[in-house]
Amino acid sequence: MTTSFADVASSNVALRTFLHGLPGVDRVGADQRAAMLGTRSIKTTAKAEAIDLAIRMVDLTTLEGADTPGKVRAMCAKAVHPDPADPAVPKVAAVCVYPDLVAQAVGALAGSGVKVASVATAFPSGRSSLDVKVADTRLAVEAGADEIDMVIDRGAFLSGDYVKVFEEITAIKEACGEAHLKVILETGELATYDNVRRASWLAMLAGGDFIKTSTGKVQPAATFPVTMVMLEAVRDFLAATGRAVGVKPAGGIRTTKDAIKMLVLVNEVAGDRWLAPDLFRLGASSVLNDLLMQRQKMATGRYAGPDYFTLD
Amino acid sequence: MSRTESPARLAVRKTYKLYIGGAFPRSESGRSYAVTSSKGEFLANASRASRKDARDAVAAARKAFGGWSGATPYNRGQILYRIAEMLEGRRAQFAAELADAGTKSPGDVVDAAVDRLVWYAGWSDKIAAVAGAANPVAGPYLNISSPEPTGVVAVVAPDDPLLGLVSVVAPVIVTGNTCVVVASERAPLPAVTLAEVLATSDLPGGVVNILTGSVKEIAPWLAGHMDVNALDLAGVSDPGLAVACEEAAAENLKRVLRPAPADRAADWAADWAADPGTRRLTAFLETKTVWHPTGI
Numbered sequence: 001m002t003t004s005f006a007d008v009a010s011s012n013v014a015l016r017t018f019l020h021g022l023p024g025v026d027r028v029g030a031d032q033r034a035a036m037l038g039t040r041s042i043k044t045t046a047k048a049e050a051i052d053l054a055i056r057m058v059d060l061t062t063l064e065g066a067d068t069p070g071k072v073r074a075m076c077a078k079a080v081h082p083d084p085a086d087p088a089v090p091k092v093a094a095v096c097v098y099p100d101l102v103a104q105a106v107g108a109l110a111g112s113g114v115k116v117a118s119v120a121t122a123f124p125s126g127r128s129s130l131d132v133k134v135a136d137t138r139l140a141v142e143a144g145a146d147e148i149d150m151v152i153d154r155g156a157f158l159s160g161d162y163v164k165v166f167e168e169i170t171a172i173k174e175a176c177g178e179a180h181l182k183v184i185l186e187t188g189e190l191a192t193y194d195n196v197r198r199a200s201w202l203a204m205l206a207g208g209d210f211i212k213t214s215t216g217k218v219q220p221a222a223t224f225p226v227t228m229v230m231l232e233a234v235r236d237f238l239a240a241t242g243r244a245v246g247v248k249p250a251g252g253i254r255t256t257k258d259a260i261k262m263l264v265l266v267n268e269v270a271g272d273r274w275l276a277p278d279l280f281r282l283g284a285s286s287v288l289n290d291l292l293m294q295r296q297k298m299a300t301g302r303y304a305g306p307d308y309f310t311l312d
Numbered sequence: 313m314s315r316t317e318s319p320a321r322l323a324v325r326k327t328y329k330l331y332i333g334g335a336f337p338r339s340e341s342g343r344s345y346a347v348t349s350s351k352g353e354f355l356a357n358a359s360r361a362s363r364k365d366a367r368d369a370v371a372a373a374r375k376a377f378g379g380w381s382g383a384t385p386y387n388r389g390q391i392l393y394r395i396a397e398m399l400e401g402r403r404a405q406f407a408a409e410l411a412d413a414g415t416k417s418p419g420d421v422v423d424a425a426v427d428r429l430v431w432y433a434g435w436s437d438k439i440a441a442v443a444g445a446a447n448p449v450a451g452p453y454l455n456i457s458s459p460e461p462t463g464v465v466a467v468v469a470p471d472d473p474l475l476g477l478v479s480v481v482a483p484v485i486v487t488g489n490t491c492v493v494v495a496s497e498r499a500p501l502p503a504v505t506l507a508e509v510l511a512t513s514d515l516p517g518g519v520v521n522i523l524t525g526s527v528k529e530i531a532p533w534l535a536g537h538m539d540v541n542a543l544d545l546a547g548v549s550d551p552g553l554a555v556a557c558e559e560a561a562a563e564n565l566k567r568v569l570r571p572a573p574a575d576r577a578a579d580w581a582a583d584w585a586a587d588p589g590t591r592r593l594t595a596f597l598e599t600k601t602v603w604h605p606t607g608i
Contacts, residue, residue: 302563303367305539306374 005205005241012163015202019162022201025193025229034224037268038261047260051295052090053275054259055082058291059117059248059283061096062312063124063216069104072097074312075285076108083292083309086299092288093277094147098123099136102143117147117182121172124186124215126151130168137175147180148172151215152199154189162202169206182210182248187226188218196226200233210246212283221251222283224265231269244273250283256294259287285312328358328500330365330524331507333372334517340364345525347501350414358500361523363533366492369521370537373464373490376518381461381488389436392486395513396429399478402509406474406502413473413499424585425478432482435593439487443594447601454604459597461488462567463541466534468527470547473499476584477506480546483592485519492521492540494531496547500524528553535560542567542596569595 008018042050060079062071076095083089094115097105105116118140122128128136137148150172156164173181183203187196203211211230214221227249234245247270253259259282266274274280289311293304328347329336338344341362347355359365380388399406403422410418443459465484470476473496484491495503507522523530527547535543535557543561548554548571561568569592572583 302536302560303370303533303538305537305564308538 008205009163009166012161015162015166016160019198019201022194022197025197027193027225030193030225030229034228034265037228037265038224040261040264042260042264048295048298050260050263051256051291051298054256054263054282055288055291055295056090056093057277057280057282058092058285058288059094059096059250059281060092060288061216061250061283061285063096063098063119067098067101069101071312072101072104073108074310076105076114078288078310078312079109079114080112082288083296086296089292089295093281096147096149096283099140099143099145102140102145106144115146116144117149118143118145119149119151119184119215121150121168123149123151123184124217126153126186127155130171133168134171134175137172141175141177141179145179147182147210148176149182149184149212151184151186152203154186157190157195157199157202162198165199166202166206169203169208173207180209181207182212182246183208184212184215184250185230186215186218187213187223187230188220193225193229196229197233200230201237204233204237204243204245208245210248210281212248212250212281214249214251214283216251216283219252222249222253224261227262228265228269231266231274234274235270244279246279246281247274248281248283253282253284254286254290256287256290259284259291325356328356328504328524330359330361330369331504331511331520331522332365332369332518333375333521334511336507336511337365339525340368343525347499349412355412356501358504358524360525361494361530362525363530365523365525366530366533367537369492369523370464370466370534370539372518372521373492374539376516377461377464377490379516380485380490380519383488385437385440385488388486388488389433391514392429392433392436392482395509395515396426396433398509398513399429399506400426402505405505409502409505410474413502415473421475425475428475428478428588429482431588432486432593435483435590436486439590439593439597442590443597443599449603452606454606455601456604457599457601459487459594460600462596462598463489464539465489465491465542465544465596466531466537466540467491467493467544468531468547469493469495469503470584471496471498471549472584473502474506476546477503479584479588480544480592481520483588484544484596485515487593487597489542489596490519490521492523492534494527494534494547495522495524497525497527531557532560535566536563538564540564540566542569544569544592544595545571547571567596 079092079095094117096117099118102118120137120140121133185199238244289309296304339359339361343360344357345360347358406422407418445457447455449455543566
């Protein structure tokens with residue numbers, strides 16, 4: 001059974017009525033459930049599979065002012081062969097760069113199957129006019145980006161101007177064309193879990209293909225309860241509309257243990273349909289080396305050292 | 313029916329835990345083992361560290377390495393001297409624990425341990441003058457060799473619970489290395505008390521990490537760990553284990569300091585009281601040689 005949300009965004013009042021009509025999130029309950037799911041013990045063969053799956057879900061990201069074409073090329077090489085010494089290690093899902101470096105990444109990844117994602121829309125603050133944001137998006141799409149990571153206007157969202165946020169996402173979605181659109185909610189700035197749920201629904205209603213927790217520039221970033229609330233939202237959205245939207249926690253995931261906890265959360269909250277790179281991504285770079293070290297530990301039986309893996 | 317006498321006060325006994333990254337965690341595995349005195353009486357339960365505790369300790373040691381190796385030798389010497397001061401202040405406690413462990417004349421042993429620390433503290437800014445050199449070379453170069461710390465050193469401490477422990481840890485850290493120490497399995501309690509001394513001596517957390525438990529269980533994991541740069545097998549009494557550790561250490565070319573050969577095991581205990589020389593200092597140093605063109 002699917003519901004039509006055609007009229008939900010007809011006016012700010014309608015949108016506000018809908019978003020504020022969503023059930024509230026029990027903060028204590030959400031924290032506790034997320035913590036409880038984080039205590040699962042994943043070992044041996046299940047751990048080996050989880051590590052490989054997590055590697056396939058990684059969006060290898062570099063979003064620094066100091067990024068150079070050389071650094072992007074090095075990162076792309078790592079995306080295709082995360083561990084050059086072991087060809088059995090799968091490729092990562094995508095690399096994520098700023099729009100002006102997309103062409104470099106596209107060139108380096110041609111034919112590899114690794115996607116190129118680009119942040120856009122005045123990342124990370126999102127403080128610019130819609131025209132500039134659309135132009136930023138076009139720049140990335142025309143350079144060949146397969147995926148666009150946009151940021152929502154948190155100022156508009158927090159002041160209750162939901163239609164502005166909605167229309168911005170719609171406009172960017174249109175500018176994306178064939179490219180997939182990931183909508184960054186920047187949950188660290190949304191203050192409450194209720195807002196996270198509302199922003200998730202808003203982004204999905206507006207046509208986002210993915211909802212992403214954070215830019216990585218704001219603390220806290222991807223916490224477990226926030227990711228859980230977003231996973232609940234995509235699960236409910238699928239039930240209501242029949243469309244499956246992906247989730248990408250980004251920032252703050254540094255260890256294999258955290259990555260595996262995320263996978264447990266995905267499986268328990270959204271379901272195993274989301275245990276695939278087309279519906280779940282890990283926005284992180286430092287976690288990849290830890291995943292590789294754990295993988296090597298399982299293969300060789302000795303603890304691995306960071307000296308034997310590339311930094312970028 | 314009121315009681316006139318207050319009940320006897322319950323003893324507050326110390327929980328002996330591990331020392332990792334400047335904190336005192338219990339073993340990740342939740343295990344412990346009973347430590348008995350030399351007469352077989354129960355003394356305390358000590359944590360029985362697992363391989364994951366060893367892994368965490370190596371990570372802590374690696375994290376501390378940058379800051380500790382970058383500190384000035386003068387500063388490291390000061391901190392070692394501070395450790396000696398703190399140890400001196402706990403003389404009675406150590407003497408009692410050593411007596412329980414069966415050490416003869418424990419007071420003298422504590423004195424020797426304090427003296428050993430002071431002795432090594434003095435080496436901090438002098439070892440470069442002994443282990444380094446300005447080399448005469450056939451060319452217009454200024455050629456200088458200077459010793460640099462090896463990195464993270466895994467140490468299996470000898471069965472001498474205080475003097476032996478201090479004698480293997482001090483030379484490792486005074487030159488800028490950080491270490492993971494597996495304490496004496498039979499008498500680990502003075503090692504945990506020494507950790508309390510280290511924690512209050514301005515020694516940055518993670519420079520020394522102390523594990524208690526089974527040497528046979530932990531040492532091979534440290535020997536095989538790819539992020540450990542050197543291995544001191546001083547306390548490995550089983551020759552088979554020593555060989556196995558040395559083989560595992562070969563994988564990433566760790567420096568290995570072998571235990572005393574079996575035929576000298578008898579005077580092993582006496583060795584810790586003897587003048588140690590600079591052997592243990594230089595064992596965990598790498599020589600960096602710089603060729604500098606002379607003139608401008």
